[in-house]
Amino acid sequence: MIDRLSGPLSLRNRIGAVVALLAGLVGAVGVGLLWATEPALPGRTHLGFGVLVALCLAWAAYGAWTVTRRTPLFALDRVIAGWLAVTATGLLTAAAIAIAVVRGTWVGLAGVAVAAALATVAVVILVRARGRRAELLRRRRELEDPGDPS
């Protein structure tokens, strides 16, 4: 039975789905920002940007579907996913700030706001995941040494 369940049991599969979600999301926002702040673009480049954003969104959607419907995220996976999310959204925020400074348009500022909001969500997810894991570790210790009050 364990062999048949190896797909969802593989840590690499689960973290892979998280990476797809994050890379897609951060990529879509980043490329979208570049696209929106570029002053004058020929028609074909618009098409190219559009395709890139669509590809990123498709990966994000695939990752989100896998994470929410197909595969469980256990406590450790959530902490790893949280750190990945914080790193990815941190990089995105830095990039958005750079774009806003260079281009100096209101779209750039809106991009910083979006990136900062995503980064905040990532931090909240990480803090909650760490809290949940700590709680489970404490419960495990209690169950392993029922006599130990610490």
Add this chain to the structure above:
Amino acid sequence: MTDELLVVRCQLGEREAFTELVRAWHDPIWTYVRRMLGPAEADDVSQEVWLAVLRGLPRLKEPGRFAPWLFTIARRAVANRLREEYGRPEAAAEGEPVSQDATTALVDRAELVAGLSGLPVREREILVLFYLEDLSVEDCAEICAVPVGTVKSRLSRARRMLRDHLTEKGYRR
């Protein structure tokens, strides 16, 4: 090691703990599914059950109440399968005997199992959960999503039906 500890370790993400959990609970689940659906579908449906367990484990709030939760999932999988079967035109009507696997019927409590398969689904289920899986009346109530009183009355009706059924077939005390 208690189930609660195993479940907590699973929720933490320890793969070995999940292997142990499956090892400990595979037989009870398989037995339940086989009693409810027959041997032909026991493997498939138990696999569905374990997949659902794996997906649901991170959200299980009370690790100490693993057994009733597990059987609730198994019951849902069995109900889905029964619904699919009854949807097919050639399917047996509720309460008709589930076909028996010859070898297991021999080594098992043969007459009891044969009697069980002659009972309607609800009565069969309650006998399997209470007598074969050794679950408490409270756990049975939680799994079947009915009050404790209903479990008790269903149990007594099921016992009566089983007794009548066996008597009909010529078994006497």
